Amino acid sequence: MGLxxxxxxxxxxxxxxxxxxxxxxxxxxRYSEWLELLTDDxxxxxxxxxxxxxxxxxxxxxxxxxxxxxxxxxxxxxxRVMKFGVExxxxxxxxxxxxxxxxxxxxxxxxxxxxxxxxNIHLYRTRLDSEETSWxxxxxxxxxxxxxxxxxxxxxxxxxxxxxLSTNLSSLF
Amino acid sequence: MFVxxxxxxxxxxxxxxDSRAIRRSSRHFGRPCSQAATCxxxxxxxxxxxxxxxVDRKIFSDPDIYKLEMEQIFARAWxxxxxxxxxxxxxxxxxxxxxxxxxxxxxxxxxxxQVLLNTCRHRGNPVCRAELGNTKTFLCPYHGxxxxxxxxxxxxxxHKDFYRGDLKKEDWGLPKAAQVESYxxxxxxxxxxxxxxxxxxxxxxxxxxxxxxxxxxxxxVVDGIQKNRIPxxxxxxxxxxxxxxxxxxxxLSAERVGFLPTATLMPNDQxxxxxxxxxxxxxxxxxxxGMFTSPWRDRPEAQEALGPVGMKTAGHPNxxxxxxxxxxxxxxxxxxxxxxxxxxxxxxxxxxxDMSEPERQLSMYMATHLFGPAGLLEQDDGDNWGGSTxxxxxxxxxxYPLNFAxxxxxAEIQEHESGQxxxxxxxxxxxxxWTYRSWAEWMDAKDWxxxxxxHSPIPEGTx
Numbered sequence: 250m251g252l253x254x255x256x257x258x259x260x261x262x263x264x265x266x267x268x269x270x271x272x273x274x275x276x277x278x279r280y281s282e283w284l285e286l287l288t289d290d291x292x293x294x295x296x297x298x299x300x301x302x303x304x305x306x307x308x309x310x311x312x313x314x315x316x317x318x319x320x321x322x323x324x325x326x327x328x329r330v331m332k333f334g335v336e337x338x339x340x341x342x343x344x345x346x347x348x349x350x351x352x353x354x355x356x357x358x359x360x361x362x363x364x365x366x367x368x369n370i371h372l373y374r375t376r377l378d379s380e381e382t383s384w385x386x387x388x389x390x391x392x393x394x395x396x397x398x399x400x401x402x403x404x405x406x407x408x409x410x411x412x413x414l415s416t417n418l419s420s421l422f
Numbered sequence: 423m424f425v426x427x428x429x430x431x432x433x434x435x436x437x438x439x440d441s442r443a444i445r446r447s448s449r450h451f452g453r454p455c456s457q458a459a460t461c462x463x464x465x466x467x468x469x470x471x472x473x474x475x476x477v478d479r480k481i482f483s484d485p486d487i488y489k490l491e492m493e494q495i496f497a498r499a500w501x502x503x504x505x506x507x508x509x510x511x512x513x514x515x516x517x518x519x520x521x522x523x524x525x526x527x528x529x530x531x532x533x534x535x536q537v538l539l540n541t542c543r544h545r546g547n548p549v550c551r552a553e554l555g556n557t558k559t560f561l562c563p564y565h566g567x568x569x570x571x572x573x574x575x576x577x578x579x580x581h582k583d584f585y586r587g588d589l590k591k592e593d594w595g596l597p598k599a600a601q602v603e604s605y606x607x608x609x610x611x612x613x614x615x616x617x618x619x620x621x622x623x624x625x626x627x628x629x630x631x632x633x634x635x636x637x638x639x640x641x642x643v644v645d646g647i648q649k650n651r652i653p654x655x656x657x658x659x660x661x662x663x664x665x666x667x668x669x670x671x672x673x674l675s676a677e678r679v680g681f682l683p684t685a686t687l688m689p690n691d692q693x694x695x696x697x698x699x700x701x702x703x704x705x706x707x708x709x710x711x712g713m714f715t716s717p718w719r720d721r722p723e724a725q726e727a728l729g730p731v732g733m734k735t736a737g738h739p740n741x742x743x744x745x746x747x748x749x750x751x752x753x754x755x756x757x758x759x760x761x762x763x764x765x766x767x768x769x770x771x772x773x774x775x776d777m778s779e780p781e782r783q784l785s786m787y788m789a790t791h792l793f794g795p796a797g798l799l800e801q802d803d804g805d806n807w808g809g810s811t812x813x814x815x816x817x818x819x820x821x822y823p824l825n826f827a828x829x830x831x832x833a834e835i836q837e838h839e840s841g842q843x844x845x846x847x848x849x850x851x852x853x854x855x856w857t858y859r860s861w862a863e864w865m866d867a868k869d870w871x872x873x874x875x876x877h878s879p880i881p882e883g884t885x
Contacts, residue, residue: 295796296646297646297647297648297649299552299553299554299646300551300552300553301552301553301554301555302552302555302557305552305555305556311645311646312645314786315644315645315646316644316645316646316647316648316769316771316786316789316790317646317790318648318790318794318795318796319790319796320786320787320790320791321791325791328679328680328681328798329679329798331678331679331680332675332676332678332679332798335674335675335678335679337671337674337675337678338675338678338802339672339675339802339805339806340801340802340804340805377805411553411649412649412650412651412766413649413650413651413795414650414651415650415651415795416650416651416652416653416795416804416805416808417650417795417796417800417801417802417803417804418650418795418796418801419796419801
């Protein structure tokens with residue numbers, strides 16, 4: 250990437266801090282603040298993973314345009330966020346308790362104002378009395394610098410589960 | 423659990439009657455059969471009270487009832503396997519379930535669809551662990567017994583040296599479903615050789631149900647089956663598909679956030695079709711120009727396939743036992759039992775091959791965002807089914823039957839000159855009660871001839 254070690258360290262620090270702040274907005278249920286971290290053209294997508302034979306692992310995840318678990322634009326994410334605040338949104342009333350752990354952050358590519366970032370995500374959730382879910386996966390983001398601040402322009406989430414072992418997916422990744 | 427101790431007591435009498443005696447003791451929890459005088463086989467009918475429109479909670483969590491369901495319902499019924507577009511080429515396979523039996527739908531070398539038990543005849547291990555794909559053979563990873571796409575045993579390591587030729591390969595192929603049939607590309611299989619042909623099984627209600635997707639034209643399954651597990655009994659997930667009473671509360675948030683208008687959630691004009699063997703269609707009427715009609719319905723081929731009664735409904739069909747045709751979402755959903763307290767929900771999305779790009783995008787938008795675990799509707803459903811299921815376990819709670827009486831005695835059944843019947847009504851629970859009534863008939867029938875003889879005909883008059 251043509252950066253010095255010092256420049257890479259500074260960039261790594263900036264991105265990690267951005268992710269930690271972002272995780273805090275979700276875990277502290279400051280969803281409207283989370284929305285502000287997204288660009289208007291965001292694509293938020295979670296394809297479906299399948300158990301495939303070794304020679305077919307290139308088709309392990311569904312392709313863009315095929316079925317997915319999330320395939321959202323900003324408008325849909327705004328609706329999901331609005332839903333968190335509606336008292337008759339039963340999946341989230343009483344609200345889930347979540348903890349986002351973001352690790353293994355790697356800058357894959359820098360291109361103008363945009364960077365491709367890969368990270369590992371562990372989203373731990375408990376609901377109601379005793380429901381407990383751990384979703385672990387890989388996040389492939391595009392972060393864009395807008396007016397000097399980082400914004401999420403793409404978030405593609407690749408989970409490790411095939412059959413989802415959860416009642417629903419009412420949390421954000 | 424609750425009745426296991428009763429089950430473990432050896433039954434009195436000859437061995438021929440043992441299983442029936444065991445079933446009787448388990449069904450009545452040590453109490454005498456209330457219809458013993460008239461019932462040769464201890465009836466599960468008494469768990470479904472047609473007169474009062476109630477259902478005993480025990481059927482939703484009792485492990486012995488669940489085991490019987492696997493035998494009496496899933497091993498006998500025509501179970502949906504896949505759509506032929508999922509396995510177009512030789513060697514394509516799709517792994518699914520018939521009750522607790524793993525099965526594989528494959529396309530063999532002759533181009534035929536086969537449905538095979540996915541269990542090696544040697545030690546029983548699954549011979550295929552992928553969900554879908556393409557293969558030449560199925561090689562058991564344990565000892566290497568190898569099967570062809572039609573289930574034939576074609577390779578046994580050590581056949582000459584260890585078995586010394588004693589193993590007759592032709593006797594040890596993968597067991598096949600007793601019958602496999604496809605209706606307009608929708609593949610079904612039954613493990614029971616006595617089951618009637620698929621179209622007879624479906625009757626006009628089941629056929630209309632499938633035609634509500636097939637009549638759209640040349641359709642195919644979009645890659646990607648959404649799958650998730652909900653801690654609920656499969657029947658509560660099935661009964662919910664007819665439930666046009668819950669959206670105004672369960673899914674009110676989808677309306678509040680501007681995803682769907684209230685009228686879509688709960689139209690008051692409802693059409694109900696009740697079919698033989700438990701098939702039913704219930705939900706929104708297809709009112710011309712209304713919200714629940716679609717342009718494809720105007721095509722003459724579609725009108726002919728659906729017929730005048732089929733054209734009345736835009737509701738939700740269930741192909742008994744567990745296949746929901748979600749017509750407005752161009753989707754199919756299976757409610758697969760994974761134990762009495764767990765259900766796997768699968769969503770298949772099915773679109774016309776010749777859709778315009780805007781139409782396709784709209785359909786995909788709805789398919790992705792209505793249902794499935796992240797769906798703006800369905801994410802609010804699972805807790806209800808799970809909550810209802812677990813409330814059938816408590817020693818005291820389980821004695822209070824569930825109420826399915828909405829609209830009971832208030833509906834007049836209409837009959838078309840074709841003989842097809844329907845109900846015009848408002849929001850109701852006719853289809854749910856019909857499903858449980860049929861469930862009991864399946865559970866009480868000792869075999870297909872008995873079920874054919876004893877199942878309820880499509881009702882007439884007032885219901």
